[in-house]
Amino acid sequence: MINGIIGIKKGMTEFFTESGMVVPTTVIEAGPCYVIDKKTLERDGYNSLKVGFGDLKPQRSPKAMAGVFKKAGVPPLKVVKEFKDSEGKYDDYKIGDEVGVDVFSEGDVVDVTSTSKGKGFAGVMKKYGFAGQPDSHGGMAHRRPGSIGQHSYPGRVWKGIKMAGHYGSKNVTLQGLRVLRADKEKNYILIKGSIPGPNNSYVVIRHTSKGR
Numbered sequence: 001m002i003n004g005i006i007g008i009k010k011g012m013t014e015f016f017t018e019s020g021m022v023v024p025t026t027v028i029e030a031g032p033c034y035v036i037d038k039k040t041l042e043r044d045g046y047n048s049l050k051v052g053f054g055d056l057k058p059q060r061s062p063k064a065m066a067g068v069f070k071k072a073g074v075p076p077l078k079v080v081k082e083f084k085d086s087e088g089k090y091d092d093y094k095i096g097d098e099v100g101v102d103v104f105s106e107g108d109v110v111d112v113t114s115t116s117k118g119k120g121f122a123g124v125m126k127k128y129g130f131a132g133q134p135d136s137h138g139g140m141a142h143r144r145p146g147s148i149g150q151h152s153y154p155g156r157v158w159k160g161i162k163m164a165g166h167y168g169s170k171n172v173t174l175q176g177l178r179v180l181r182a183d184k185e186k187n188y189i190l191i192k193g194s195i196p197g198p199n200n201s202y203v204v205i206r207h208t209s210k211g212r
Contacts, residue, residue, distance in 0.1 A: 004206035006053035028189045033099040034074040047085040052077030108179040113204045114197035118169030172196040
């Protein structure tokens with residue numbers, strides 16, 4: 001069974017457990033995905049499956065990928081991800097096969113990767129939660145970061161110093177999320193809790209790498 005699948009975050013809702021507890025839940029439309037390429041240990045040095053998802057107009061498909069889609073016998077797809085196979089579990093898949101939410105079941109623990117919301121240029125107080133400097137008694141650097149270096153040594157700013165800059169719009173992975181329901185007919189997965197990114201953003205759901 002393939003390790004993961006691609007989907008679209010549709011929003012959040014409430015899920016009622018059998019005991020009547022209300023759980024905040026993220027709804028993801030996952031699949032159908034299509035296998036567009038298969039790498040093997042003999043030919044490529046490792047085993048993996050390339051999987052595509054999302055409708056794409058033919059005229060918007062890159063020429064390099066248009067041939068791949070045509071060879072696989074699938075329509076142009078918007079998002080392509082590669083799922084590596086270190087244990088030889090993907091032998092049963094063939095190019096052109098459809099992959100659905102049946103790779104997951106209720107109770108599975110998964111890792112979800114998405115792109116966080118982009119929030120533009122931000123200062124250190126918003127970006128990192130800095131306390132800021134005095135707002136009264138003549139202070140004139142209320143939201144500034146303060147000192148960012150030393151004097152004669154090293155005579156430069158260390159790499160990695162927290163400073164103002166672009167905030168958000170990064171790949172974020174949340175680990176250890178639980179699948180509450182996998183609807184094979186509607187291609188929906190309900191995952192406990194929230195995940196990064198705005199609604200209608202693409203996400204990758206994988207079986208968790210923890211505890212292996």
